[in-house]
Amino acid sequence: MGKSETKTANFRKGQATGPGSKRAVMRGLSVVGPFLGVCLVVYLTLAQTSDAGVREHGRAHAASSIAVTDTAHMTLAHNGGEYITEEGQAHGTIPGHVRALLIVGPVVRAKFTIYANGGTIRGEGSGRPKGRTEEPSFQGAMSVSQGTGRYKGAHGRGSFYGQLNLRSYKMYVSTSGTLYY
Amino acid sequence: MTLLAFLLATVGAARAGAAELAPVAHLHVGLVPEELGKGTTIEFGFTITGAGGGVPPPLTRMELRYPDHVGIVTSGLGIASCKQILLEEEGVIGCPSRSLMGYGEATGEAVLDGEVLEESGQTAIFMAPLANEQINLEFYVNGETPLEDQLIFPGVLTTASPPYGGDLVITVPLLPTFREGPDIALARLHSTIGPLGVTYYERVHREFVPYRPNGIILPQSCPRGGFPFAVSFAFANGTNTTSHDYVRCPDGHARHEAHGRVSGRQRGRGSARFAWAGARAVSRDCCDGCVCR
Numbered sequence: 001m002g003k004s005e006t007k008t009a010n011f012r013k014g015q016a017t018g019p020g021s022k023r024a025v026m027r028g029l030s031v032v033g034p035f036l037g038v039c040l041v042v043y044l045t046l047a048q049t050s051d052a053g054v055r056e057h058g059r060a061h062a063a064s065s066i067a068v069t070d071t072a073h074m075t076l077a078h079n080g081g082e083y084i085t086e087e088g089q090a091h092g093t094i095p096g097h098v099r100a101l102l103i104v105g106p107v108v109r110a111k112f113t114i115y116a117n118g119g120t121i122r123g124e125g126s127g128r129p130k131g132r133t134e135e136p137s138f139q140g141a142m143s144v145s146q147g148t149g150r151y152k153g154a155h156g157r158g159s160f161y162g163q164l165n166l167r168s169y170k171m172y173v174s175t176s177g178t179l180y181y
Numbered sequence: 182m183t184l185l186a187f188l189l190a191t192v193g194a195a196r197a198g199a200a201e202l203a204p205v206a207h208l209h210v211g212l213v214p215e216e217l218g219k220g221t222t223i224e225f226g227f228t229i230t231g232a233g234g235g236v237p238p239p240l241t242r243m244e245l246r247y248p249d250h251v252g253i254v255t256s257g258l259g260i261a262s263c264k265q266i267l268l269e270e271e272g273v274i275g276c277p278s279r280s281l282m283g284y285g286e287a288t289g290e291a292v293l294d295g296e297v298l299e300e301s302g303q304t305a306i307f308m309a310p311l312a313n314e315q316i317n318l319e320f321y322v323n324g325e326t327p328l329e330d331q332l333i334f335p336g337v338l339t340t341a342s343p344p345y346g347g348d349l350v351i352t353v354p355l356l357p358t359f360r361e362g363p364d365i366a367l368a369r370l371h372s373t374i375g376p377l378g379v380t381y382y383e384r385v386h387r388e389f390v391p392y393r394p395n396g397i398i399l400p401q402s403c404p405r406g407g408f409p410f411a412v413s414f415a416f417a418n419g420t421n422t423t424s425h426d427y428v429r430c431p432d433g434h435a436r437h438e439a440h441g442r443v444s445g446r447q448r449g450r451g452s453a454r455f456a457w458a459g460a461r462a463v464s465r466d467c468c469d470g471c472v473c474r
Contacts, residue, residue, distance in 0.1 A: 106338050133310060
């Protein structure tokens with residue numbers, strides 16, 4: 001299991017100070033006072049907006065990127081013809097109960113949900129069969145497009161390998177990829 | 182007449198000629214039994230006649246499209262595979278029982294000295310090893326009379342656009358009646374894909390125990406208009422033809438039925454036509470030291 005977190009820092013604009021005597025400053029103020037007043041209002045307005053933007057920006061990029069490697073042994077929950085539902089327990093980076101809807105045709109398509117601690121992760125993938133006829137394997141690309149709870153806004157990409165026994169409908173799945181949330 | 186006009190006229194005439202020469206095919210399909218959410222066997226058959234009602238041109242390619250959401254891969258059928266070389270060397274006996282997916286009979290025709298020669302034979306569909314990330318099949322024909330010959334055509338299961346869920350594509354080589362004789366044309370075929378009349382054997386400890394595979398699981402709901410099937414043919418003379426059929430929704434699901442053409446039917450279970458039992462293909466399973474119940 002590997003985990004690397006990246007967080008953006010909140011940068012604040014520095015305040016510039018200039019040299020000069022108090023009198024000179026007062027004289028300057030009398031000349032540029034009104035201008036500075038306007039500038040101060042503009043600055044404060046901008047600063048407020050900027051701070052809000054930085055906070056929002058910071059929140060958006062405070063997401064973790066996690067290298068995920070999970071495996072699951074699953075069994076048949078429902079056989080609906082071309083659609084079969086498999087359930088099991090995922091182990092690895094994000095453990096939890098996993099439920100997958102498979103469309104098993106010339107191409108195997110899978111939509112899965114991992115009910116992990118604190119939230120759910122949803123994604124899908126597809127692959128073409130190969131290997132043994134009785135227990136074909138399929139591998140391909142997968143993507144995570146949804147999440148809830150602590151995984152709200154989760155997204156990511158990776159690959160998966162699956163093996164489905166067409167007699168017992170037992171399935172083994174292995175996934176790896178990067179998840180952002 | 183300009184050159185372009187001449188070419189267009191020539192192409193048009195050629196197309197019209199080809200259309201006139203296109204054979205006519207009639208597909209008929211049944212589901213036995215037809216219970217939504219349950220396993221079934223697809224019984225299909227077709228006849229092909231020449232444009233004038235005579236012998237059709239030889240077939241080079243056949244595509245059978247089956248409905249979307251029908252679970253052929255999850256049917257429990259064809260969970261073992263039979264290599265082409267086994268079929269060639271040993272016939273159906275050489276194949277594992279669990280590779281048999283269906284069987285039937287075919288009739289070919291050829292015109293010889295002005296007379297129509299008929300050749301009939303039994304057919305079987307076997308699952309072949311997965312290759313090129315595709316589900317492969319072997320279509321086996323055991324010619325009986327008058328020409329005794331075994332023929333094997335490769336097939337592949339591919340995706341199809343809705344309302345179809347898959348496409349069984351079979352490439353058919355030209356089959357001469359004899360050396361330098363006319364090629365045989367496929368005129369009729371009746372076959373099953375499913376567990377009807379098929380017995381599988383699985384090894385439990387040291388015994389081979391028979392069982393019947395689940396069958397092709399139908400979806401829980403019937404599509405509007407019934408379950409659609411289609412068969413397309415390509416012929417050696419360059420013509421093509423397609424035929425469609427629908428299996429009506431079972432009773433109680435009439436709300437889904439279409440107003441259009443619905444010509445599906447359900448034949449009796451265990452038709453004598455399909456009596457060529459899959460049980461013949463079990464010897465490979467019953468190996469030395471094992472007992473078949």
